[in-house]
Amino acid sequence: MSDIRVRFAPSPTGKVHIGNIRAAIYNWLYARHTGGKFLLRVEDTDLERSTPEAIQTLMDCMEWLGLDYDEPVFYQTKNVARHLACVEKLLADGRAYKMEKTSRDGKTGEVVMFRMPKDGTLAFDDIVKGHMEKKAEDVPDFAIVRSDGSPIFHLANVVDDIDQGVTHVIRGDDHVENTFKHLELFRALGATPPRYGHLSMIVNAQGKPYSKRDGAAFVGEFREQGYLPEALFNYLLLLGWNPGDDREVLTRDEMVALFDIEKVHVTAAKFDIKKLQWMNGEYIRRAPRETYRAKMLEKLREAGYAPEEGPALEMLVDQMQVRTKFWNDIPAMAAPFFTDDYPVDEKAVEKRLRKPGVKELLLDLASRFEALEPFTAAAGEAMVKELSQGGGMGPWVHPIRVAVSGRGEGIGLFEMCEILGRKRTVERLRRAAAAL
């Protein structure tokens, strides 16, 4: 146990950006590594966007990624009275003053401004960026209450951090400059400021902040596309930190044990979807067979298929696990085993079936499969080996594969036949022959 308290403080907008969730991941790992507390604060002051649905989306993302928090959710809107009470104190102490101001969008009214020091230097030691320093004159006074009386981010954020007892603020790089302001607010409010650490941004190939137009940018999109939460978590973690050796695929326990906030990188990292994809495949391949099997059944049922228990299903599980890149690929990959209405790749048909002699070959093979005893992958393979007389099995294997599955690639051909069973294998061979 330690008395470290960190928080993830997103404003719910309906979507959770990967850069944002990475901040959550780093906070979570820091808390778990140090035995501190990980808190969730929902900065829901934008009533337009902070709908119950948006908040639910946020919670779903956190749960999906296994980011559990240690205290009840703190809603910023519930703390407005405290925010304003703090403003009164600042006003009374002369650290804040009222002023007539015109906003960017032309609104004129009286706002409350926070008074920053006018000379000297402002400085702090950032956990990831090191010593940061600025001349006080470069950080002007700033508004903390709008003309409609509502508290502004800087104020609310700091007061909430005080109220939640936050000791370390790990947040995005876009807040670095704000830190000079926030530190002054803490002191003016008579509170001990937390330590700050700023995380570099995740950028696109052009070095710009990674956004929607660069591809999937929100957690929900990765989830929909069939990525594993463990893979996304692991990949995002590696984007800016590594254990110091060559390990890359880490278990959650290893991450917690090895994570070191001091070793987080300062430089922006480009998001490489290819590596995430590789990692996703890695996680699927390394998953316990039971896990894969359960997920496969779930995906098949979702697709409207009715997988039946039995040796054929088990063989299919074994054959598919190593070939699956995304959960969502499963239904298409397995379609030929659950419906006769599977897609047919015309190119494969052209290449493997529309050739002289293939029709006769398929009819001959259909008869042989009909007589094959037992009807197993091993027996099928032995049979074709026999036919090929030591030459390659290609001339037999390729046409059979296209005839029974409609595709030129896929799981082992003989396993495929065994899974389909004698009846369907023979039917499809004859059907393909008839179509030629």
Place this chain on the structure above:
RNA sequence: GGCCCCCUCGUCUAUCGGCUAGGACAUCAGGUUCUCAUCCUGAGAAGAGGAGUUCGACUCUCCUGGGGGCUGCCA
């Protein structure tokens, strides 16, 4: 414009002054195999540029260049 930050293979990175600069993804070439995938082997691929400090610099300092952040009654 001003202020702040950053700069090792295409990408993520290792290197705490000694480097024949290592790993992973991606790429390419082999091997295994009925295809695909897996798996195995191998190859190419980097210190932004220039000064300085030092016996020695990717590592330290400075300048230039390039990139990014901030500069709101957004967060």
